[in-house]
Amino acid sequence: MTDKRQRFEAQVLPHLDVAYRFARWLSSAPGHADDIVQDAVLRAFRGFDAFQGGDARAWLFAIVRNCHVTALSQQRRRAFVPLDSEEFVTPEPGPEDTALQRDASRTAARLLAALPAEHREVLVLREFEDMSYSDIARVLEIPIGTVMSRLARARAALKAIAANEPGVFA
Amino acid sequence: MNCAEVLRVHAYFDGELDAGEAASVRQHLGTCACCENLLADLERTRATLRAAPQIRAPARLRTQIDALLDAEPVRAVPRERPRVWRSRNFWLGAFAGLGTSAAAVALVLLLLIPAASAPLVDDLLAAHLHSLTGDHLIAVASGEQHTVKPWFAGRADVAPTVTDFGAQGFALAGGRVDELAGRRAAVMVYRHGAHVVNVFSWPANNLWRPRATTRRGYRMLFWQIGDVAYCAVSDAAWSELAALEDLMRTHAAIEQRSAPR
Numbered sequence: 056m057t058d059k060r061q062r063f064e065a066q067v068l069p070h071l072d073v074a075y076r077f078a079r080w081l082s083s084a085p086g087h088a089d090d091i092v093q094d095a096v097l098r099a100f101r102g103f104d105a106f107q108g109g110d111a112r113a114w115l116f117a118i119v120r121n122c123h124v125t126a127l128s129q130q131r132r133r134a135f136v137p138l139d140s141e142e143f144v145t146p147e148p149g150p151e152d153t154a155l156q157r158d159a160s161r162t163a164a165r166l167l168a169a170l171p172a173e174h175r176e177v178l179v180l181r182e183f184e185d186m187s188y189s190d191i192a193r194v195l196e197i198p199i200g201t202v203m204s205r206l207a208r209a210r211a212a213l214k215a216i217a218a219n220e221p222g223v224f225a
Numbered sequence: 226m227n228c229a230e231v232l233r234v235h236a237y238f239d240g241e242l243d244a245g246e247a248a249s250v251r252q253h254l255g256t257c258a259c260c261e262n263l264l265a266d267l268e269r270t271r272a273t274l275r276a277a278p279q280i281r282a283p284a285r286l287r288t289q290i291d292a293l294l295d296a297e298p299v300r301a302v303p304r305e306r307p308r309v310w311r312s313r314n315f316w317l318g319a320f321a322g323l324g325t326s327a328a329a330v331a332l333v334l335l336l337l338i339p340a341a342s343a344p345l346v347d348d349l350l351a352a353h354l355h356s357l358t359g360d361h362l363i364a365v366a367s368g369e370q371h372t373v374k375p376w377f378a379g380r381a382d383v384a385p386t387v388t389d390f391g392a393q394g395f396a397l398a399g400g401r402v403d404e405l406a407g408r409r410a411a412v413m414v415y416r417h418g419a420h421v422v423n424v425f426s427w428p429a430n431n432l433w434r435p436r437a438t439t440r441r442g443y444r445m446l447f448w449q450i451g452d453v454a455y456c457a458v459s460d461a462a463w464s465e466l467a468a469l470e471d472l473m474r475t476h477a478a479i480e481q482r483s484a485p486r
Contacts, residue, residue, distance in 0.1 A: 060294060063294075068290075071282050071286075071287065072280075072281050072282045074282075075280065075281070075283075076281070076282075079280050089283070089285075092282070092286060092290075093286070093289055093290060093293060096290050097290075097293055097294075097297075100294060100297060101297070146278045146280050156276065159273075159276035160276050160277055162273065162276070163273055163274050163275070163276045163277035163278075164277050164278055166273065166274070167274065167277065181239065182270075182271055182274045182275060183274070183275070183277070187241065188236075188239070188241055189344065189348065189406075192344070192347065193344065198347040198350055199347060199348055199351035199352075200354050200355060203232050203235065203236065203351075204232070206235060207231060207232060207235050210235070210266075210270050213270055213273075213274075214266055214270060217270075217273065
């Protein structure tokens with residue numbers, strides 16, 4: 056195995072699970088997440104020499120997101136799918152969860168799916184991946200000030216949706 | 226939920242504030258019911274979301290990626306490398322006669338990694354914009370260098386040049402500490418007529434910085450004194466920012482000369 060491949064496997068591939076999870080929340084169907092992550096990992100490998108160190112996770116996430124955006128625009132060009140008609144298929148809870156966990160898990164997935172993509176991605180990065188504002192800014196390629204205002208709007212939107220679902224915000 | 230502190234409460238909840246800022250938010254929470262409710266909402270939102278399904282990459286994806294990486298040419302380099310070397314020689318040749326190696330390096334860096342400096346510039350803009358909203362602008366309000374300078378000790382990662390230039394048109398209004406590229410930057414706030422000038426200072430590193438740049442109409446002028454990097458951000462004219470730089474440089478030189486050996 057080459058040295059580059061070894062370094063890549065040590066630094067980047069440990070983030071495969073979270074990168075897939077991110078792609079899964081970005082994309083509308085499970086199969087798309089597979090394609091996007093494959094594409095992203097390959098691009099990351101080819102560009103690995105240019106990676107200057109720093110946070111490999113944020114770096115990989117930025118590539119995943121770019122692949123997603125590219126795929127989405129190609130898809131739209133081909134199929135003339137209007138921007139807001141994308142139907143989001145929510146991930147299902149794992150079989151090992153208890154009934155109570157499965158309920159909470161489905162609720163969370165449903166709430167997230169009801170949000171616009173712009174709100175969903177910033178919430179996923181912050182609440183699931185625990186990313187700092189500056190890493191989120193790098194992944195989404197927006198200034199930190201925008202991260203802050205978008206996160207606040209996303210949280211307010213989520214609260215508004217949850218308010219219409221009895222029993223979610225006890 | 227119209228309190229001006231809303232964004233700071235979010236930042237506090239997300240662990241983005243330093244100890245001093247966090248303490249001031251906690252103090253505010255005790256006196257503001259709307260922000261206290263907001264914090265409770267944020268906790269509920271997080272708890273609700275974190276119940277979401279734990280997704281893992283399917284095993285087939287790992288297998289596919291392994292196969293893809295195996296199929297990548299082991300050495301795409303033999304074809305590519307000569308080109309890289311040639312281009313590097315080109316740069317060496319292009320600047321060989323100039324004798325200004327620092328300028329050459331700066332120019333090449335300018336061409337190669339503008340993206341590397343962008344986060345710093347973005348951070349500076351965000352910090353400047355943030356300072357103009359609410360009461361975040363000044364943490365220690367004083368036009369007295371003997372108050373502001375010691376206030377930075379232990380709060381910021383640098384001890385910058387701090388002085389009032391009220392007589393020259395730049396009145397020191399106070400200071401605060403901002404997170405900047407992982408460092409606690411000392412920020413001096415000057416008022417110049419109707420303009421606010423934030424002068425950020427942090428330990429200089431080898432990262433490339435522009436000399437001057439503009440973001441969304443705000444001007445940023447960078448300079449370095451000793452091992453401290455400075456950036457003045459404002460909507461004031463370039464000549465005004467340059468005048469402030471001159472004043473600070475002159476003052477630093479005087480400080481240096483009179484410092485006990």
